[in-house]
Amino acid sequence: MADLDLMLLDRRVARLLAPWDRTDLPGMTVGVVRDGELVVHRQAGMASLELGVKLGPDSAFRIASVSKQFTCAAILMLAAEGRLGVADDVHAHLPELPDFGARITIAHLMHNTSGLRDMLEIMRLGGVDLSVPCSRADLLAGICRQRGLNFAPGSRYMYSNSNFLLLGLIVERLTGETLPDFLDTRIFAPLGMLRTRMVESTTDVVPHLATGYLPRNGDGGGWMRAAHGFPLGGEGGLVSSVEDLALWVRNMSTGRVGGAALVQALETQAPFTNGRSNNYARGLQVRSYRGVRAVDHGGLWPGYKTEFLRVPETGFAVICISNNGASDPYHLAHAVLDAAIEARPGVHPVRALPPAEALAGLPGRYLDPASGATLDMTLNGGTPMGCANGVPFQLRPTADGRLAASRSAEDFTAALSADGDTLEVEADAGFTSSYRRVAPGAALPAGLEGAYESPDIGAVWTLAEKDGALTVQVAGPLMKNGPWEIEPIEGDVIRIYPPSNLYRAWLDVRVLRGADGAVTGLNVNGGRARHLVFTRMGARP
Structure with missing residues (x-):
């Protein structure tokens, strides 16, 4: 790419960041990597609203679930050394786990196909949200109390933080080191990722760490510090920066740590037991984006959001991190990628949404009578949105005329029936459900007290x-x-x-x-x- 093109890309990034370029907003930082070099790096907004400190090139953030690929890298390095096998039963390394009546392997953990219930959800159902302090022992106790699974191991995909807490614990059991020490010694220090570390306690002081903020509810608006009390480990404990993650992107091409075999192993997908493809590799998601192969993962923690996005065949990667809980780094990172790869051979045009009249009948509440699952469908400024269990996701058109979740973390593709009363939904592993529209005005069932x-x-x-x-x-x-x-x-x-x-x-x-x-x-x-x-x-x- 010529220098003039880099200048144009830099200006496009600046324009995309313009809404955050204020002194009264927490902000956003973006990095673009081309062929292993950080060629664009911009920031906008504040690292600390209280102290009036702007985000800078050395600002650090909690990158949450982007940590998962590093936990998987640690497991794969141990496997390459013959210290474990990815087909090992997890009970061989974690005998305290209950017998779920099915064999769960280390590979199932890495691919999010174990069926283990998510520990954060387990805690929430017991009345403990992320803002409440607890210990790793509390999280493990929640996992070990379970006697059932979400599904038979290997048969479905469901994102579960439990998987990666357990992977981190396996690393510690095998090596006799803490996971933070292992990652620092084996990955971060050799790559010069000096601002990256696993910080398990959310109360620890970290140099240059931007404060995470959430929008304050109520008519007054404004911002509040994001409250978070859970310890963080292999599922999401890393603090990092754009420059350090750019070094990790470079390692994907140089193989300085782990060699080409590590990169290939991280991106290796495994089919479900029914033969259908699972987009979740090992701490990374692999999918097609505009006709090219994209490898990415997002991160979400109170006050922090991250998108780590690579398109290996083009040499481009985009890193987008925010300390603004109302921001959307996922779609901003893809807008930056669009600017970088536009008009390149093999890149498809962005599909247009169906006309407004075709979407007009979509909004409403839907129920799957078979499972009792519900969905809310809305239009946000003409953009179709879905919401399941309270988690909103934007929808995009597919080649076959359906609507699919734009985020690869959501396995959701749907089409509305001709009469507008049924939503036919395809989820992970090709499983389908029929959701019918729910009439308003329902009453609570009798006898619930x-x-x-x-x-x-x-x-x-x-x-x-x-x-x-x-x-x-x-x-x-x-x-x-x-x-x-x-x-x-x-x-x-x-x-x-x-x-x-x-x-x-x-x-x-x-x-x-x-x-x-x-x-x-x-x-x-x-x-x-x-x-x-x-x-x-x-x-x-």
Whole structure:
């Protein structure tokens, strides 16, 4: 690429960052790597609103789940040395895990196909959100309480932070080192990634770390420091910077650490048991973007968002990190990539959305009668949006005329029926569901009042009236919480809204009844924890 093209790309990045170029907003930083060199690096906005410090080239951020590829790299390095096998049963290294009645391998953990319920969801159902301090022992206890899985190992994909906490623990058990020390000695120091470190405690002081902010609710607007109390390990504990991640991108072509075999292993996909392809490789996602192969991963933690995006065949990578909880680094990084690869051979044009009249019938609430799962579909300025369990995702048109989640983390492709009443959805591993439109005005099911307990969560939920409304009070392993709102959907399907400081999370809940019609329990499904049964205390078997 000629110098003039680099100048143009730099100016396009500056224009994309312009909305954050203010002294009253937390900000965003962007880096573009071409053939291993950081050719564009810009920042906009504030690292500290309180101290009036702007983001700079040396600003560091929590990169959250972008950490997962480094945890997988550690496992793969140990496998290359013969100290473990990716086909090993996890119980060989973690004997304290319960017997789930199915063999779970290290590979299942790396590919997010283990079926293990997500530890953050487990904690949330027990009343503990990310803002509440807890310990790694608390997280492990939550995983080890489980007696069921989301699905049979290898059969489906579901993102689970539990997988990567356990991978980090395996590294520590095998090496006798802490995961932070292993990563620093074997990866960061050799590559000169001097601003990258695993910082498990969110209270530790880190040089040049930008403060994470969330928008303050209410009419006053403004910002607040993002509260986060969970320890962070192999699932998301790294603090890093654009310059350091650019060094990691360079390693993908030079193989200085791990050689070409490590890069290939990280990007290796494994099929599901039904033969369908899994886009989730090993701490990285692999997919087609505008006709070229893209390898990426995002990161989300209260007050921080990251997108790490590579298109190996073009030599380009884009790194976008923010300390602004209302920002969208994923789509900004792809806008930067579009500017870098536009008009290159083999790059497809961006598909246009269907006309407004074709999308007009999409908004509404939908229910899958088979599973009790619900979806909310909306239009945001003409852009179609989906929302599942409270997590919003933008939709893009596909070649076959359907709408798919733009983020590769969401396996969701849908088409609305001709009569506008049914949403046909294809999810991971090719599984399909029919969601039908839900009419408004539902009433709560009768007979819900009572106490319900789940051994897997270690919590008792009490459904009782408070201030004229039926709510949930939670007595969990670590704390009490509530009241949680209950919303009727249809018949015996309801939503329960647990605490969340990232979005308005909801649980899809089906009321269970005995032969006599009396309520016997609740079948609870979150975004990353499925098939949890809360049994009514004192109910007849």
